[in-house]
């Protein structure tokens with residue numbers, strides 16, 4: 001439970017405060033930190049509110065989104081692509097959309113993540129800041145797949161923001177839950193590009209399956225890129241085989257495998273038929 005609330009004055013200060021306070025947590029919207037039965041147990045909160053990370057800007061070939069941008073800001077901005085607005089709207093609560101941030105959501109990388117599958121499918125770049133034990137501060141720009149693949153190694157990292165390319169890539173996600181307010185059993189994301197000769201490249205397939213970590217289906221991605229899977233049925237069968245799932249209150253493992261495979265196959269089909277980007 002939070003007993004102390006510190007306000008960082010800049011990004012370096014936030015990392016120093018975090019390093020000097022062992023049971024502390026970086027505090028963005030606070031919706032997970034303060035949630036009943038939260039996954040986070042910390043005594044000290046370090047507010048990121050004064051770091052200037054709450055802007056959305058046009059950077060020419062990409063859109064830069066600060067980590068403190070809320071879901072409501074994503075939905076309201078003309079610069080934000082529709083696929084990301086759609087994912088932000090998976091959060092059914094108006095109040096929570098006004099508090100929850102894109103950085104907080106990705107930092108959690110949860111098995112019922114609203115934005116994770118879509119962001120990962122988009123091949124966004126993640127802007128990070130770190131500080132060493134000796135106090136040396138550095139910033140970096142990394143592929144989002146790296147952040148996901150080595151998630152535990154980034155526990156001390158401050159997310160500064162995201163770069164979303166304007167390359168016209170197809171990105172889609174689908175969320176399956178009993179109601180808008182319920183935790184999702186499955187959320188899937190699919191992204192790919194097709195060049196002028198029709199060659200499919202940079203395929204990304206991710207699934208957040210409740211009870212299991214967010215999964216990347218690399219074998220399915222490779223088979224699509226190599227032209228081994230060309231139909232919706234090919235993709236559906238492959239995903240149903242590759243995905244990990246387990247029974248819980250959101251559904252049986254076979255139900256989750258079924259909806260995940262249907263969802264990804266549907267997004268693949270939308271991509272092949274030149275669906276919305």
Ligand SMILES: Cc1cc2nc3c(=O)[nH]c(=O)nc-3n(C[C@H](O)[C@H](O)[C@H](O)COP(=O)(O)OP(=O)(O)OC[C@H]3O[C@@H](n4cnc5c(N)ncnc54)[C@H](O)[C@@H]3O)c2cc1C
Nearest residue numbers: 026028029030031032033100101103104105107113114159
């Ligand atoms: C009733 C309820 C239902 C929910 N359902 C869902 C759901 O279905 N799907 C879902 O994805 N989430 C769900 N959440 C959790 C939460 O609302 C979202 O994940 C939200 O996006 C978290 O963002 P936040 O800014 O509030 O993060 P916070 O609560 O402030 O922080 C969450 C974690 O992210 C870290 N963090 C935050 N910002 C940064 C940063 N810039 N750099 C590094 N680390 C950072 C924090 O240190 C903390 O560990 C739910 C919450 C509630 C209360």
